[in-house]
Amino acid sequence: MKCPSCAAHLSAPVSRCPECKFSLQRLDMKFGLVPRHSRYLSDRSGRLPIPDMEAIRKELRLFEKKFPQILLSVLVTELPAGSGVNEYAFWMANRARFSSVKKKENDNFDMLLVLDVVAQEAALTTGYGLEPYVNEEVLRSVLEAMAGPLRKGDLPGGIHAGIRALTTKLRECSDLAISQPLESADL
């Protein structure tokens, strides 16, 4: 396992990174109050046109019908300098309430996609419940599917591409998880 901040390799689950002292409590002091957010799509940057936002929300609702356990939330924001999208995604995934149901630990199958339009970075994170079934390669492939439209400046197109790619990958992961017994989690 690695630290979300400094990528230091860790041999066991820790409450705080021994290298950079990374923890959720430090991020609370760094980011402050949780910003306003919606269940499916939140645009703090104001760069998404409203028709595109409606289309993305529609696709996210359809995604939730296909995967009832997973709430995929998309957050488009402008992070201040010195704030990494990975730290922000980890902090929002733990502090924000995208779902009305309080889910935690292995009950939490939610996913969060954070796009920083200033630094032009994107992060895709999962809850504890999905970790045994969706590895980092799957997450990376989804982000790479988004990279093409995002590099062209097509923010809605990139999000749609990411949702479609994630749908395809999660179908495979679900069928694999049902057909094969869960092995020891490789964190």
Added chain:
Amino acid sequence: MHSLRIALLLTLGLLAFAKSPRAAEPTPLPAPSSANSLFKAQSFGPLPPPTPTPTPRRISLEEEEPIPTSWWVGGIAVAVLALIGILFAASRAWRSSNVFDRQYRFPEGDEAALRFGGTRSGGHMATIQFGPKDRSLRSETKDG
């Protein structure tokens, strides 16, 4: 003797009746006369002429004109367009309702290994930079 007496009495009675006024001839009835004062011919005016006899309606047994071809073409075109519109609207509703796809689920795993104080997510993530190509593109994977 007795019978002779009776016959004599009957004869005398008949003779007396013949001579009485009743036996006389009745008075003749007055001659009939027309009731001119009671009946008046055409008191409401002259009679109207008789109504004309209606001529019988003749049922035409000729063949009806066929429906024009242009009507057939137009009707079929409208029906096809309506069907296309209905299918388009229905397909959108079916797609948004996930009618043609199933639901995918994941089994709940063992107790999660909590990390960095996070009770909902442990930092299992991937990141990319989607900036311009002249910048160094790096695909980082951060797995907490």
